[in-house]
Amino acid sequence: MSYYLQLLLNGVIAGSVYALFAVGLTLVYGVFRFINFAHAELISWGAYLTLMFSSPPVSWPLCLAVIPAVLLTAFIGFSQDWFIYRPLRRGSPITLLIASIGLSYMLRNVLRLIWGSDLMTFSLPLARGFEFSGYYVTGIQLLMLAAALLFLMILYLLLTKSLMGKSLRATADNLELAAIMGVSMPKVSAVVWTLASVFAAAGGILLALDTNLEPMMGVANLIKAFAAVLLGGAGNVWGALLGGLFIGIAENLGVAFFSPGYKDFVSFAVIFLLLLFRPRGIFGLLTGVR
Amino acid sequence: MDYLLHVMILALIYSVFAMSLNLELGYAGLYNFGHVAFFGIGAYVSALLSHAGVPVSAAMICALAAAGITGALLAVPALRVSGDYFGIATLVFAEMFRLVCLNERWLTKGPMGLPGIPRPAWIAPGVEGMPAYLLFAFLAAVGTFVFIRRLTGSPFGRALKVIREDEHMAQAFGKNILLFKVKAIVAGSVLAGWAGTLWAHYISYISPADFTLTETILVLLCVVLGGRGTNWGPVVGAIAVVFFGEAVRFLPIPPALTRYVAPLQGIIYGGILVVIMMKMPNGMIPEHRRKNT
Numbered sequence: 001m002s003y004y005l006q007l008l009l010n011g012v013i014a015g016s017v018y019a020l021f022a023v024g025l026t027l028v029y030g031v032f033r034f035i036n037f038a039h040a041e042l043i044s045w046g047a048y049l050t051l052m053f054s055s056p057p058v059s060w061p062l063c064l065a066v067i068p069a070v071l072l073t074a075f076i077g078f079s080q081d082w083f084i085y086r087p088l089r090r091g092s093p094i095t096l097l098i099a100s101i102g103l104s105y106m107l108r109n110v111l112r113l114i115w116g117s118d119l120m121t122f123s124l125p126l127a128r129g130f131e132f133s134g135y136y137v138t139g140i141q142l143l144m145l146a147a148a149l150l151f152l153m154i155l156y157l158l159l160t161k162s163l164m165g166k167s168l169r170a171t172a173d174n175l176e177l178a179a180i181m182g183v184s185m186p187k188v189s190a191v192v193w194t195l196a197s198v199f200a201a202a203g204g205i206l207l208a209l210d211t212n213l214e215p216m217m218g219v220a221n222l223i224k225a226f227a228a229v230l231l232g233g234a235g236n237v238w239g240a241l242l243g244g245l246f247i248g249i250a251e252n253l254g255v256a257f258f259s260p261g262y263k264d265f266v267s268f269a270v271i272f273l274l275l276l277f278r279p280r281g282i283f284g285l286l287t288g289v290r
Numbered sequence: 291m292d293y294l295l296h297v298m299i300l301a302l303i304y305s306v307f308a309m310s311l312n313l314e315l316g317y318a319g320l321y322n323f324g325h326v327a328f329f330g331i332g333a334y335v336s337a338l339l340s341h342a343g344v345p346v347s348a349a350m351i352c353a354l355a356a357a358g359i360t361g362a363l364l365a366v367p368a369l370r371v372s373g374d375y376f377g378i379a380t381l382v383f384a385e386m387f388r389l390v391c392l393n394e395r396w397l398t399k400g401p402m403g404l405p406g407i408p409r410p411a412w413i414a415p416g417v418e419g420m421p422a423y424l425l426f427a428f429l430a431a432v433g434t435f436v437f438i439r440r441l442t443g444s445p446f447g448r449a450l451k452v453i454r455e456d457e458h459m460a461q462a463f464g465k466n467i468l469l470f471k472v473k474a475i476v477a478g479s480v481l482a483g484w485a486g487t488l489w490a491h492y493i494s495y496i497s498p499a500d501f502t503l504t505e506t507i508l509v510l511l512c513v514v515l516g517g518r519g520t521n522w523g524p525v526v527g528a529i530a531v532v533f534f535g536e537a538v539r540f541l542p543i544p545p546a547l548t549r550y551v552a553p554l555q556g557i558i559y560g561g562i563l564v565v566i567m568m569k570m571p572n573g574m575i576p577e578h579r580r581k582n583t
Contacts, residue, residue: 034374034498035374035378040427052441070481084564084568087568088567088568091567091571092373093373093374094321094373094374094377095567095571096567097374097377097566098321098323098563099515099563099564099567101323101507101510101563102419102507102511102560102561102562102563102564102567103560103563103564104560105504105507105556105559105560105563106556106557106559106560106561106563106564107552107560108556109552109555109556109557109560110553110554111551111556112553112556113553113557115583116549149303149332178425182455182566223382223385226378259393261389261392261393262389262393262504264389265386265389268382268385268386269344269386271378271379271382272379272382272386275368275370275375275378275379275380276367276368276370276371277369279370279375
């Protein structure tokens with residue numbers, strides 16, 4: 001029994017990070033109506049830039065290195081939109097999707113060009129996990145949980161309590177109508193890309209602290225985030241959050257029943273089945289924040 | 291000289307692969323981002339059967355059938371969704387296929403892959419067989435080209451284009467949209483499996499690492515670069531992409547810098563994909579030439 005509870009705990013921790021990715025992805029989908037494949041690269045660039053600022057020649061302490069890394073990732077997110085997606089927005093969603101696949105491949109290879117394809121890690125001192133009556137968590141995992149909670153809390157306040165959040169939701173509901181009513185599109189798009197990039201970078205850094213860095217880390221996690229987005233119904237922020245938790249838990253509990261080689265199969269199967277049978281998502285919070 | 295033969299064979303196999311994707315993506319407007327799975331099914335089925343002692347030609351036919359059946363099995367449920375959702379469903383299908391190949395070691399030997407796949411009996415193994423294989427690949431590519439041209443020039447092909455442009459209109463004309471799309475996917479999958487068997491028996495070693503997202507992106511690049519929905523587009527695109535990829539080897543690059551070549555190539559491929567989408571979404575050979583008015 002405690003074995004399963006431990007897996008459940010791991011699942012919640014992993015799921016909270018997936019939720020961070022999924023929320024950004026779904027925000028972009030909600031407003032701009034296309035699947036941004038290059039979201040994956042925001043995840044890995046956040047982690048790699050942190051590595052860059054925390055290792056020589058710069059060698060800042062980790063908590064300081066995070067700041068320029070997140071800012072630069074947000075800059076990448078902005079540039080994606082400004083130079084590529086904005087000019088393409090009049091076309092079909094497929095054009096945008098293909099462009100984002102190309103962009104993702106390009107950015108991933110820039111990573112490989114600079115840092116190589118090998119696994120890399122932050123040189124953290126070995127830390128002993130904490131034990132709570134038989135269950136183990138590491139300090140980093142606690143950090144992951146805390147950071148995810150903090151970010152999602154900020155998002156909640158922003159979306160429900162501020163005027164900006166209101167215009168964001170209005171835009172997600174109907175872009176043209178919102179623009180007619182005087183919602184500033186450049187502002188909304190800036191906020192959406194900032195949120196998506198910062199959340200992706202933060203999640204990427206946390207994951208890299210827990211495991212390691214490799215150029216494919218973004219894509220691997222994007223697929224999970226995508227499963228989460230679909231579970232919640234595309235464009236639905238709270239659905240994506242729940243979806244992320246669900247994927248994390250399902251994947252970790254799955255390890256108890258079949259070979260760990262199939263761990264990623266869980267999110268694939270979820271995406272596949274949902275697309276085929278419930279393309280609107282199962283957490284149908286239709287009245288919630290879209 | 292042998293190297294040139296090798297590049298030509300690769301270009302021919304890739305043009306078959308690109309033509310098969312074009313049938314779905316260009317003509318039917320079905321954005322299949324998991325096409326590499328059918329290439330992989332063709333390669334694996336054919337390789338496994340010929341390892342089991344089945345003659346190569348029979349193994350190839352079984353591989354085509356397997357790819358076609360899988361295509362039909364995927365198409366019927368996946369066509370419940372359309373557009374970018376269909377793209378994601380197929381992409382995920384390809385990743386599932388790759389995971390199965392990676393994990394079912396008893397069958398596919400997992401990441402070690404399958405070595406020593408034999409050539410057809412009338413083609414000598416190794417370098418001696420290359421001219422004969424070139425001829426084989428050439429005939430295969432020409433056959434595919436002629437088949438696709440006849441198919442797309444027929445009423446079936448025209449109906450596919452109508453469905454791509456306006457489903458409701460096609461429906462109003464009494465066309466069974468689902469059936470047309472399923473047929474397009476089955477034909478595309480069989481041809482992708484065909485490209486896969488050609489490739490497996492040529493290269494003689496396959497592993498799950500050959501059927502990743504990168505291959506999907508490459509073949510997508512071939513199609514959109516050449517021109518979607520045209521007969522020559524994917525052929526031209528495939529030849530351009532393969533020759534560009536191989537030409538890089540002849541650049542005078544000092545050994546210390548060779549590790550930068552592959553990522554740079556990737557950056558260029560990705561960049562081209564983005565630029566095509568922005569500047570010339572119809573590719574090098576546009577489907578509708580602009581008429582002077």
